[in-house]
Amino acid sequence: MSIDSHSYQQQALDCLQSTFGYTQFRSHQIEVIEDVMQGADCFVLMPTGGGKSLCYQIPALLREGTAIVVSPLISLMQDQVNALKANGVQAAYYNSTLGLEEANQVLMQLHTGQLDLLYVAPERLLNQDFVQQLQSLPISLFAIDEAHCISQWGHDFRPEYSRIGQLRHVFAQVSFIALTATADAATREDIVHRLALQSPKVHVSGFDRPNIRYTVLEKRQPFKQLVDFLDQRNAAEESGVVYCLSRKRVEEVALQLQQKGYRAQAYHAGLPAEIRHKVHQQFIRDEVAIVVATVAFGMGIDKPNVRFVVHYDLPKNIEGYYQETGRAGRDGLASEALLLYGAQDVVTARHFIEQVANEDQKRIESFKLASMVEFAEAQTCRRSVLLNYFGDPMHHACGNCDVCLNPPVLFDGKVVAQKALSCVYRLQQGFGMSYAIEVLRGADNERIRQLGHQQLSTYGIGKEFSVAEWQSIFRQLIHRGYLMQDIRNYSVLKLTASSGDVLKGKVELQLAKPRVKSTKSAGQGRATAREGLTESQQEVFENLRALRKEIADSEDKPAYQVFGDATLLEMVVALPKNDHELLQISGVGETKLSRYGFEFLNLLRQA
Known part of the structure; x- marks a missing residue:
């Protein structure tokens, strides 16, 4: 026309x-x-x-x-x-x-x-x-x-x-x-x-997705951290994606989740096309709750009720991270993005960037990785850091990221940094982080005794900190450029050009206490799509979901193509009683009214 x-x-x-x-x-x-x-x-x-x-x-x-x-x-x-x-x-x-x-x-x-x-x-x-x-x-x-x-x-x-x-x-x-x-x-x-x-x-448009809660945890025991997160979310009832950088890790994590009883499947480009297609179909039809995947999975996901996205490894750039986390909560309901951040991820990413032949491409990728690291290490509102990267600055704290909900506790890190760097120096820059921590904490084991490192002046001077706290301290020193890990030599710790000023006490240093587990302030809880519903409304919502699944199965289509969660929640609150009222619900057009209106109205009239 x-x-x-x-x-x-x-x-x-x-x-x-x-x-x-x-x-x-x-x-x-x-x-x-x-x-x-x-x-x-x-x-x-x-x-x-x-x-x-x-x-x-x-x-x-x-x-x-x-x-x-x-x-x-x-x-x-x-x-x-x-x-x-x-x-x-x-x-x-x-x-x-x-x-x-x-x-x-x-x-x-x-x-x-x-x-x-x-x-x-x-x-x-x-x-x-x-x-x-x-x-x-x-x-x-x-x-x-x-x-x-x-x-x-x-x-x-x-x-x-x-x-x-x-x-x-x-x-x-x-x-x-x-x-x-x-x-x-x-x-x-x-x-x-x-x-x-x-x-x-x-x-x-603005880049802000206010319904997504951003959380970053220091990677310690990543699988345990993942399971803790899933248990808090009651993930058996929700859809989510777990991103890993390697195909091998994808398969390992998927298998471990299956062994824990989760409805999880692996997805990566190395799998046969028929398997990838099957996993995709099972996911959009809610037959599989969690897909563990490389970045090969996701761009084709038009599934509105993905409630969480977990990055098991550090993404290479903020664009990829933003796009992947954006697959959560497309329906506007409360959702979460969890990033597990480890120093080794950064070292590995930098190693691969060094292999890039094109100098312009290498420069761009280095900048993008540095920006990703800055986001992960942020001590201010993460949403502000994210939006500022895209030129869409937000001048107030969002109130819905881990930094806003649980502000980091800072402490004077000058002396502890000197202890760490001194230990690396006394070990002649020939050992990795774990061994340096053992020396600082005064571990009594055969390797230390065999090498005579119990005689070092730094042996046992760091007993006041746990292993997790020392790991956090070392990672912060690495990210700030006071230490480096040599990936070509078993990731041993090396001093940098900036180390001397710290050792001489010329640098004032504020370090953050580690975030190694997700904490919840009073009343905070996890971000859930059903916040605010009464017990009776929850029951109506579950009845609507059951009806939706029954219809979707009979028509051999994903449930969200009948109605999305946001539409069901609006029905629960508004309780429409006739065709006209049902048409006022977002997501109910004339075609869907004629196909499904009678059954949904019949159920809603009984609520």
């Missing part, structure tokens, strides 16, 4: 409510939709869960022709297409998973104008025959999702994405919209340049 410029906002709002079941737009959405409706190119930066998809889905429904959506992951396409179909939208995907007959069926729908949106893998989109076919059809817009993949300065560069910009010249009269959740200033400029966007309208 053609759009009257004076009425597009009302048409967009009508579409939002009747198709998707929402009564109002989120920040920046209507502005982006207006620009796309008027034929402009757009660059859109919105946080995960901020509603990027609607910025191109609604114009696709209102403009003539078919919208072509470029997506990097097959699982992401399938989830988004299924969610659109659940809302009554004519959508399909065109990728390598389709057999010849299915692919031809999709192309027939495209050529006969039956599709509002077609999701396409970049490899298929850039096929010359397919491009020629598109040139003969009415195309409403091109949307490039996860656009940071196009930039080599981004954190997830994909070479096949870099050719998409060629299409801008072929389809000169069609709007192009690039969307991403994570891009610093350099990456933004690179995306616009590589896609050859024409005088694009730039929309940058």
Whole structure:
């Protein structure tokens, strides 16, 4: 249909409510939709869960022709297409998973104008025959999702994405919209340049996800720390992702969780495609509660009820960390992000950066890692550190991170630092952290006696601190540049150029007491999605969840594609009694009302 410029906002709002079941737009959405409706190119930066998809889905429904959506992951396409179909939208995907007959069926729908949106893998989109076919059809817009993949300065560069910009010249009269959740200033400029966007309208939303609680713990006994966290969260009832850096660790942690009775599965790029697909499907259908994964898992997750994300190892950069933690709480409900932070992770990451041949790339990666370390070591509000990195400063404490909820206790570290550095010096810079701590604490064992280190002047001078406290002290000294670990030589501790000033007492040093376990202040508890519900409301919520699962199983789809948790919680509070009242609930559109309204209203009337 053609759009009257004076009425597009009302048409967009009508579409939002009747198709998707929402009564109002989120920040920046209507502005982006207006620009796309008027034929402009757009660059859109919105946080995960901020509603990027609607910025191109609604114009696709209102403009003539078919919208072509470029997506990097097959699982992401399938989830988004299924969610659109659940809302009554004519959508399909065109990728390598389709057999010849299915692919031809999709192309027939495209050529006969039956599709509002077609999701396409970049490899298929850039096929010359397919491009020629598109040139003969009415195309409403091109949307490039996860656009940071196009930039080599981004954190997830994909070479096949870099050719998409060629299409801008072929389809000169069609709007192009690039969307991403994570891009610093350099990456933004690179995306616009590589896609050859024409005088694009730039929309940058705030990066804050206030429903996510950020917590960082010093990594000591990581698996025990993980299990403690899961036990506090009652993880058997919730969905979550645990990220590890190596495939080997992914499999080890997944197996250990299974042995503890958790419904957990491993996911990494080294597993056969059918296993990865099965794990993904089990996760989105709530048959698996926890996926332990490398970063290969996640970009394709359009699952709104992920309640926690744990980083078992330190991410390489803040962009990756932000995107991965953003997979929690997409529905806006309370969720958590836990990072286990160890000095060895930093040493390993720096070692790999040193192997990078390109000096510019090495410089960028070093800066990004340093920024990640600064976040992990922050003694001020973590959300402020995170937002400031993306140029979205917050000038007040958030009240929902571990630093705000449990401010660190600082102590004068001048003397204890001298003890630590002196011990490393007396050990002739030839031993690792664990052994140095044994000497400082005056351990009586065969190795110390055999080497004669009980005779050192630093033997036993640190008995006032526990092993965990000494580990924290050494890590803080490493991160501040007063010590280093030689990864090429069994991670032995070495003094640095800055060590001398500490040993001579020229440096005033404030150190933080370690965070090795999650603490809870009075009344704080864990961040849960059901906060504020009474006991009777909890019961209604569980009944609604059971009904949702029954329907989802009968239709062979994930439960959240029936209704999300946020929608169920709103039903619990509002207790709608008829169709009109149910339509006022966010997430209930006309299609879902006709499909599921009777059963849900019947249950709610009994509450």
